[in-house]
Amino acid sequence: MLATELFAQRATLARSVRLLAAFRFEQTDPDLFYGALAADTVALVSDLWRATAGTALSGRTVVDVGGGPGYFATAFAEAGVRYVGVEPDPAEMHAAAPRTHDRAGVFVRASGTALPFADASVDVCLSSNVAEHVAEPWRLGDEMLRVTRPGGLVVLSYTVWLGPFGGHETGVAHYLGGRRAADRYARRHGHRPKNDYGSSLFAVSAADGLRWARGTGALVAAFPRYHPRWAWGLTRVPGIREFLVSNLVLVLQPS
Incomplete structure (x- = not known):
């Protein structure tokens, strides 16, 4: 079975619209946004696991690198998964207080690198x-590949720089240059953006990710995370994918 076969059935236009609608609450109501994203992420990982391993994800261990305050923890725990969150920034780790201590799972302060x-x-x-x-x-x-056992899965999803959300809270101004967009944001808001170009935000392309993943010899799938299935072919088109994929999922299986 193809790694994406099960999840492709969920990748409908209705799902894409639902996630896009939730996105507008990322800053004002993060629990609402990340709750929806967590449920979708568990479905994604569960489908990829079942398609490649042939079994349910329950009882397995998932390490979430850069898990922040653990918004995904409860969703994975409810699916019967042992969740381990990794986060280097103590402020980010406690960003969901006072509810952080109620989240399921284990949390480790460490760098993803x-x-x-x-x-x-x-x-x-x-x-x-x-x-x-x-x-x-x-x-x-x-x-991520190093710590994953043979037959396991690495699921690395990231925002493509030239996509519409590449600038994060600076909006589409990043098309004028990342540094310029961050400076413009600072002038308008009186403080630097949380995702500040050059320090906490970098220009990562789809081509770079695909090149790295193919070079490992472990790549089993690559597709846009939030697009409906009929738009997944964009990943195969150089140039266009940088602007239209938005968020790229790389799925790797160590051997």
């Missing part, structure tokens, strides 16, 4: 919308 886990020790290593915030994103990817 130096994961504190043994080789081949976890079933699934997930990174959702983190690679664009890392100066060395493929070092992150290499670490």
Whole structure:
């Protein structure tokens, strides 16, 4: 079975519209937005696991690299998954207080580019919308592969720089240049953006991710995360994919 066969059935236009509608609450009501994203992420990982391993994801261990305050933790725990969140920033780890302590799972303060886990020790290593915030994103990817056991899954999803959301809270001004967009945001709001180009936000292309993933020899699927199935072919079109894929999912299976 193709790795994406099961999830492709969920990738409808209605799902895309639902997630896009939730996105507008990311800043004002993060629990609402990340709750919807968490449920969708569990469905994504569960479908990919069942398609490649032939079994349910329950009982497996998922390491979520860059998991922040653990919005995904409860959703994975409810699916019967052992959840381990990894986050280097203590402020980000506690950003959902006072509810953080109620979230299921285990949380570890560590860098995604130096994961504190043994080789081949976890079933699934997930990174959702983190690679664009890392100066060395493929070092992150290499670490994820290192800690994932043979037959397990690495699911690395990130925002493509030239897509409409590449600038994050600076909006489409990033098309004028990342630094210029961040400076413009600072002038308008009186403070630097949380996702500040050059320090906490970097220009990561679809081509770079695909090149890295293919070079590992472990790539089993690549597709736009939020698009309906009929638009997944955009990933195969150089140039166009940089603007229209928006968020790229790379699925790798160590052997």
